[in-house]
Amino acid sequence: MTAPSKPVQGILWMLFTTINFVLVNAVVKYIGDTLPVLESAFLRFLLGLVFLIPALGAVRTATFTPRIWKLTFGRAIFHAIAMSTWFFAMTRIPMGEVTAINFMNPIYITIGAVVLFGERIALPRILALVIAFAGGLVILRPGFREIDPGHLAMILSAVAFAGSYLIAGALTRELPPAVVVFLMSVTVPIVLSPFALMHWQTPTLHQLVLLFCVAAFATLGHYSMIRAFACAPQTLVQPVVFVQLIWSMTLGFLLFGEPFDPFVMLGGAMIIGAISFITWREARGRRAEEAPVP
Template sequence: MTDAPVNRPVAGILWMVASGLLFVFVNAGVKYLGPRVPAPEAAFLRYALGIVLLLPTIRPIIRARLTRRQWGMISARGVLHALGVGTWFYAMAQIPIADVTAINYLSPIFVAIGAAVFMGEKLAARRIAAIAIGLLGALVILRPGAREIEAGHMAMVVTALFFAVSYMIAKRLSDELPPMVVVSLLSISVAVALAPVAISVWVPPDLETLIILFGVAVVATTGHYCMTLGLRAAPITLTQPVTFLQLVWAVSLGYFAFDEAVDPYVILGGGMIIAAVSFITWREAKLKRRAVIPPPQATKV
């Protein structure tokens, strides 16, 4: 996804604000369900129910005439993303929404590291410093030794890593396939990958659960669409800092809706990660390099 000229900055910011709000509603829906159904089943239902939204993309997928190598990349991405989605649903049921949101910001940092290791991206001193600040932000959130690190926190770190690898594969696929095809095949492949695990732990869902998960699918899809419109309207260097608002909303939602305490260390650590990601993005734009670092929304469920 490339940056557009700065011709509609206000529109770009508003679209990204809307995207962030929608993803907070996704978090709220999943948090409300909690452990009502096992995490693999909830994740499977989210994607399976959302496939109905992808019916218009069947024809473009057929016309794409995918090669065996592309199918392999799509399958690998589906499995990795499915693992990330499963751990994300688990984390949402175990730890505060603010912690989930803040730790997920690590995905772009992991992408920056992966781009250097696997894609030959150069790591200048400033970029190394930004990555170090981002990782330090994660330590501020987790505070090992100062508090008990729950399984949900570790699950969320793993989630950020899985989503980062998924995004890097998507970057390769987007060079060869239309974005609509890449997004649609991700949803289908994730549903297929999650199906066996979901069946093994299946608990018959009630109607309310199905309605909420379908709503999550609709809202998440709309959120990604709003993000796309935002990135088309304004450069990512302008819209990237707006994603910090999502952490503010997540903290507010957790406090008012789920009686979760406000943890200043989570806000500080999340702010450090966002600052690091924003700096790396700004440097990419200043050097006029092809954008590698994604906005945090691009690695959402």
């Protein structure tokens, strides 16, 4: 039986996750366009390799087939596109909008699972997807304001992240999660390196320290997310992700003078609500499948 304190721990771990991911956004926003976007994305992964040392033991015992290498480099291409367009978006649009648009990531994963893997989708789930896309329209408000290239870049980033995570799902069925993370972190800078070198600008020590902080906060964020899901069901901790939007808009206002946009809050709430509903339905479906037959 789960201890009463576990759900509280799960919520606290997820709150810590949101803080780390917002700090990632804030540091990337602070760096801005002082370095070429592709170089920044390349250095973020290169400097983050130090955090992979604990995974070396699992990597040594893993078996790498040609299929695994194809999936790994396919994922690296998706992730490189996602990171590059995300860095670009951070230089163009407010932190709150970046965060809210990125909330669409699980929605694209759901659509990809249906289209690519033939997963069934019921009417309530379809309605949740419609609400999430409506939330995206509330954030963007096409026709009521100018759509910045940063908005388009962030949409592409969320779609590319979804592709990366779908491939990661296939890889985790054949490799331990630590090995999957290791392979991504090694192959993404390989994919980015030729593009980063084309417009290389020697970074300052200050910029290197900032990018190392990005890697550190991102690593802490992923670790605390795993701890959150280990402590409590996703149906409980998933809605906490909405707090990340509040952090983003608050820091954006305090640090960068970005206006507080109620439409972004409303759209983000619609997307998170839809994602939480989908997560709840999937969890209920799994419990029904695992229930003993009388």
